[in-house]
Amino acid sequence: SYCFRNHSVGWLARSLIQHHNRDRFQLHGYFLVCDPVYDSLHQWYMSQFSQVYKSKNALETAEQIYQDEIDILIDLDSLTLDLSCEVMALKPAPIQVTWLGWDASGMPIIDYFIADSYVLPHSAQEYYTEKIWRLPQSYIAVDGFEVGVPNLHREQLEIESDAVVYLSAQKGYKRHLDTARLQRKIIKEVPNSYFLIKGWGDNESIKRFFIKLAEEQGVDCSRLRFLSLDLSEAQHRANLGIADVVLDTYPYNGATTTLETLWMGIPLVTRVGEQFAARNSYTMM
Numbered sequence: 615s616y617c618f619r620n621h622s623v624g625w626l627a628r629s630l631i632q633h634h635n636r637d638r639f640q641l642h643g644y645f646l647v648c649d650p651v652y653d654s655l656h657q658w659y660m661s662q663f664s665q666v667y668k669s670k671n672a673l674e675t676a677e678q679i680y681q682d683e684i685d686i687l688i689d690l691d692s693l694t695l696d697l698s699c700e701v702m703a704l705k706p707a708p709i710q711v712t713w714l715g716w717d718a719s720g721m722p723i724i725d726y727f728i729a730d731s732y733v734l735p736h737s738a739q740e741y742y743t744e745k746i747w748r749l750p751q752s753y754i755a756v757d758g759f760e761v762g763v764p765n766l767h768r769e770q771l772e773i774e775s776d777a778v779v780y781l782s783a784q785k786g787y788k789r790h791l792d793t794a795r796l797q798r799k800i801i802k803e804v805p806n807s808y809f810l811i812k813g814w815g816d817n818e819s820i821k822r823f824f825i826k827l828a829e830e831q832g833v834d835c836s837r838l839r840f841l842s843l844d845l846s847e848a849q850h851r852a853n854l855g856i857a858d859v860v861l862d863t864y865p866y867n868g869a870t871t872t873l874e875t876l877w878m879g880i881p882l883v884t885r886v887g888e889q890f891a892a893r894n895s896y897t898m899m
Contacts, residue, residue, distance in 0.1 A: 615690035615698065615715070616646040618659040620847065622870035623690050623715050625655070629757045631662050640664045642682055644675055646697050672700035679706035689724075692716040711747070714754065717890040718744050729753045732897035733890055752897045754869075759877050762848035766856050771839050773808050781857035783812040783841075783850075783871055786820050788863040793885070794824065797861050798831045801838075810857065812841040854878045867895040 617623035634641060643663035647670065660666055665682065669675045679687060679701070687707035691698035692715045702710055705723045712718055713728040720743050727734075727744040730753040739746055768775060780800065801809045811824055821840050828835050844850040851874050854860070860875045862868050862884035868875075872895040875882045884895035 615644070616695050617690055617715065618643060618645055619647070619653045619656040621655075624659070625759065625847070625870055626754055626756060626873070627690060627714060628655070628658075629755055631659070633757075642667070642679075642684060644669075644679060644701075646670060646675065646691075646695065646701070670697065672697055672704065676701050676704035676706040685709065686711060688713055690715045692719045712744065718742055720744075729890070730897055733893045738890075754873070754898065756873055756877075759851055759874055760848040761878070762846060762852045764852040764855055765849065766841070766853040768856065771808075771810075771856075773839070774806065776806065778804055778807040779810060779856060779858050780807060780861050781810040781812065781854070781859070782861045782863065783854070784863045784868060785814045788866040788868075789813075789820070789823075790864060790866070791827075793864045794827055795831065798824075798827050798833050800861070801828075802831060802833045808837050808839060809861075810839045810841055812843070814843065850874075851878060854880055859883060862895050865889070865892040867892055869894045869898075872898050 615623065631641065641663050642665045643659060645666065645668040647668070667675065667678050684707045686709045688711045689698050689702050690713060692712050693699065694716050699719060699721065702721060703723060710724050711726045711728060712724050718724065718727040722743055724744045726747040727742060728747050728749065730749045730751060733753060734746055734748070768779070773779060780797070782797065797809065801807050811820065813820065817840070824838060825835055828838060844853060854875060855878060857880055860880055860882045862872065862882060864885040865887050867884055872882060876898065882895065882899070884899070886893055886896045
């Protein structure tokens with residue numbers, strides 16, 4: 615994986631790596647990146663594997679996996695990284711599995727895709743070339759997140775203490791016009807409510823997008839607040855506490871953001887679809 619670092623996959627895979635039974639399994643880590651600027655999570659992962667191999671060359675990585683006689687090779691990236699796909703396509707291990715990073719790739723050399731019956735019910739198998747291996751509960755398990763000290767408060771945003779605050783914190787590509795309209799409708803119908811928007815992407819484009827929607831739907835734009843990104847993941851989680859309710863995206867749900875919200879004890883409203891990306895929050899709830 616290229617995600618053994620400060621990345622959503624890095625945070626979510628951590629608990630499984632940490633608590634794996636080392637008496638029964640030997641873990642090798644294949645890092646598909648060069649060393650990032652100092653990253654404490656990357657350093658932590660470096661210490662967790664019996665053997666670590668780093669390369670940005672697919673053929674060299676595949677040859678190393680073959681020489682290490684790996685029995686089960688688990689890809690954490692799926693289609694999010696071409697280099698991971700190249701390594702898996704070379705079939706360096708007898709059993710190859712995809713887990714966590716995204717939906718399945720559909721590559722014929724992948725034997726299994728790890729999921730659960732909530733995110734991918736049994737009716738989904740006909741759409742997958744991989745055998746869906748369902749865990750008995752959620753396919754993701756974490757034992758917590760580091761939480762910092764909040765530095766965002768209502769008075770800073772000129773929001774009354776008795777107001778109802780909704781929050782959506784997602785990447786720009788997860789936002790859909792129809793879902794955004796429904797979110798504006800909530801703000802319009804709930805008195806003394808505000809909508810906080812936070813995420814990664816072209817901030818000016820996102821701001822124009824939401825302001826235009828608000829104007830079209832007759833929502834007072836003064837009830838919108840656009841938040842900057844936090845300096846750390848721990849601070850981001852702490853600042854989630856400003857919200858009364860978090861509104862999920864659809865048809866591409868949150869994943870790490872959903873788990874963080876639930877860990878902080880904040881109610882979350884999601885919508886459940888039929889495909890993997892639209893059922894992630896459902897399986898975590």
